[in-house]
Amino acid sequence: MTSILLVAERDGQGEISQSTLQAVAAAKSLSDSQVTVAIEGDAVKSGASLAVEKIVTLSPTDSGDAGIYDKATYDITSLISLINPDLVLFNKSDFGSVVGARLAFRSDYAFAADCIEISSTVTGLSVTRPVYGGSALAEFEIASTPAIVTLRAGAYETGTDTGSPIIEAFNSDGSVVGQGATTTDTVAEARDGVRLEDANFVVSGGRGLGGPEPFSLLNELADILGGAVGASRAACDAGWIDHSYQVGLTGKSVNPDVYIAVGISGASQHMSGCSSSRAIVAINKDGDSNIFKEARFGVVGDWEKVLPSFLATVRDLKA
Ligand SMILES: Cc1cc2nc3c(=O)[nH]c(=O)nc-3n(C[C@H](O)[C@H](O)[C@H](O)COP(=O)(O)OP(=O)(O)OC[C@H]3O[C@@H](n4cnc5c(N)ncnc54)[C@H](O)[C@@H]3O)c2cc1C
Numbered sequence: 001m002t003s004i005l006l007v008a009e010r011d012g013q014g015e016i017s018q019s020t021l022q023a024v025a026a027a028k029s030l031s032d033s034q035v036t037v038a039i040e041g042d043a044v045k046s047g048a049s050l051a052v053e054k055i056v057t058l059s060p061t062d063s064g065d066a067g068i069y070d071k072a073t074y075d076i077t078s079l080i081s082l083i084n085p086d087l088v089l090f091n092k093s094d095f096g097s098v099v100g101a102r103l104a105f106r107s108d109y110a111f112a113a114d115c116i117e118i119s120s121t122v123t124g125l126s127v128t129r130p131v132y133g134g135s136a137l138a139e140f141e142i143a144s145t146p147a148i149v150t151l152r153a154g155a156y157e158t159g160t161d162t163g164s165p166i167i168e169a170f171n172s173d174g175s176v177v178g179q180g181a182t183t184t185d186t187v188a189e190a191r192d193g194v195r196l197e198d199a200n201f202v203v204s205g206g207r208g209l210g211g212p213e214p215f216s217l218l219n220e221l222a223d224i225l226g227g228a229v230g231a232s233r234a235a236c237d238a239g240w241i242d243h244s245y246q247v248g249l250t251g252k253s254v255n256p257d258v259y260i261a262v263g264i265s266g267a268s269q270h271m272s273g274c275s276s277s278r279a280i281v282a283i284n285k286d287g288d289s290n291i292f293k294e295a296r297f298g299v300v301g302d303w304e305k306v307l308p309s310f311l312a313t314v315r316d317l318k319a
Contacts, residue, residue, distance in 0.1 A: 002120055004207075005085040005146075006052070007076060008039040009093060011195075015044050018198045019091040022053060023151050025159035027089055031120045036077055036164070040072065053160035056170045069095060071121045073102045075172045082170075085146050087118070087125060092150040092253055093197070100148045110119040114141055115255060116155040116276060125149075133249070133268025134275025140220025150189030152276070153197040177245060194228050196245065201227025202256045202274070204247055205235055206262020208284065209301065212240035218262065221311050224318050230254060230274075232264045248273035262303050283307065 004027045011017040016039070027035045028051060035052040041060040056079065061071045071292045076099065076141055088103065090096030092114045095312050104111030116137075117128040124143045142149075196202065205215055205223040214230065222229045230247040231240070249269040253270060258278035263284060264270060271294055276279065282295035292298045301308050 002087065002125075003032045003083065003085045004030070004033055004087045004089055004169075005076070005079060005083055006035055006037045007096065007099070008037050008047075009091055009095060010039070010041075010044070010062075012296035015048070016047055017091070018195075019093065019147060019151075019153040021158040022153065022156040023089050023091055024050060025156040026118055026151055027065055027087075028161065029156070030087075030118065036083055036085070038076065042107045047167070048166070050150045050165055051159060051163040052065035052165050053163075055167045057167065058170055058172070067102045069099050069102070073099050073106075073201050075104060075170070077107070078172045079170060079206050080146060089118075089149045090145050090150045091146070092152045096150045101151050104148045108144045110144050111149075112142060112147065113150045114152050116255075117148060117163075118151070123295060130272060130275060133270075133272040134221075135181060135268070135271070135284070135293040152255060154275070168277045193223070194226065194229075196228040196247075196254060198231055199254065200257045201260070202230045202247070202254050202258075202261070202277070203260045204230035204232065204234035204264060204274070205241070206261050206264030206270075207234035207238065208265075209235065209240070210263075214262075214303070214307075215241055217307055217311060218299050221260070221307075224311075224314055227256065227258075227303070230259075232267075246273075261291055261295070262307060264291055265289050266294055283310070 003217040005021055006027050009017045011296045029032055036054040037052050038056045039060045045054050049140050058075045090100045094311045112127045113145040119126050125147055126139055126141050127149055128137050128139050173254040203218045205218050218229050231245040233246050236243045236246045237277055249272045251273055253273045255276050257278045259274045280295040282291040282298040283303050284291055
C-alpha cells in the first residue's frame, strides 16, 4: 500500500484548485494508494465527492501567524507524524515549493521538486522531472520515506472519478516553529480569467516586443483562445509586465496544449518553465534563435507584421 498525504490548495472561488485535482489523479495512479487530502479551512463542496479515502481540514491561518507559511509547515509536520505517509504531495506553487522544501530540510526527507510523473517501483517511488531547461527528462528513484514531491500543474489530466471521503478536522496545538521571516503584507494576485498555470493556451511576450504596449495584443489573442498571458524575465525585468507573469526557472511552470512565444529567444531558463507544452509556436525575427529548436511551428519575422494577421485569422476561425 502507498500511503499519500496530499496537501490541497484552493482556487480563487475557495474550491479545490485544478492543480490539486490533477495531483489527486497522480496519487490515485499509484498502485494500491490510500490518499489523505489536507486542506486549510472548512471542507469544500468539491471535496465531498473527491476520489480519495480521507480529507483532513486544518484550522485556517489567522492573523496571529506572522510567519511565511509557518503554521502550514507546522500542521503538516504534525500530520506526517500521525499518518506516517510514504509520499507527501504538493503542487509546484509558491506555497508547495516553500512548505515542501522546509519540511524536507527540517526532517531530512527526500525532496523532488517540479515533477511531471510519479510511479511506484519495487523499492519505493520513482519520479520524472525536466532537467537542463527542459531539454531532457531525468528519472529519480526515491528509496526513503516519506518523500516530499511537488507536482507541476498540467502534468496529469484532472481525474473524473468520484468518491465519498471521510472528513475529519485536525487541530494542531497551534504552536508555530522557527519563525525566521515575517509577512508584512499579502497582496492577492489580481487576474481575470484562467490562471497561467492552468491555461491550455499561453501567449508569452519577450524583450523582442520592445515595450509594454504590445502586451495588449497578446492579451487579446489569449482572450480569444481562452488562455493566459505569460512573459520572459527580460520583459518582466524591464517593467513591461508584472513578475507574476514570468515563465521559467525563477517564474512559473506552465504546461499548455499550445505555448505561443513572441519575441522570446528561448534561453534555457525560460524554456525550463514551458518546454513540456504540447506544441510551441514561435514568432521571432531571428531564424537562428534557440526558440526555433524547441518550437513545433515557427514564423521567422517581425511580430509587428506577423501578429496582427495571426490574430485576425484566429479571430475568424473562432467566429
Ligand atoms: C538564474 C537565472 C534565472 C533565470 N530565470 C528566468 C526565468 O524564469 N524566465 C526567463 O524568461 N528568463 C530567465 N532568466 C533569463 C534568461 O537567461 C534570458 O535572459 C531571458 O529569458 C531572455 O528573455 P527574452 O527571450 O525575452 O530576451 P532576449 O534573449 O533578448 O530575446 C529577445 C528575442 O526577441 C527577438 N526579437 C527582437 N525584436 C523582434 C521583433 N520585432 N519581432 C520578433 N522577434 C523579435 C530577438 O530575435 C530575440 O530572439 C534567468 C537567468 C538566470 C541567470
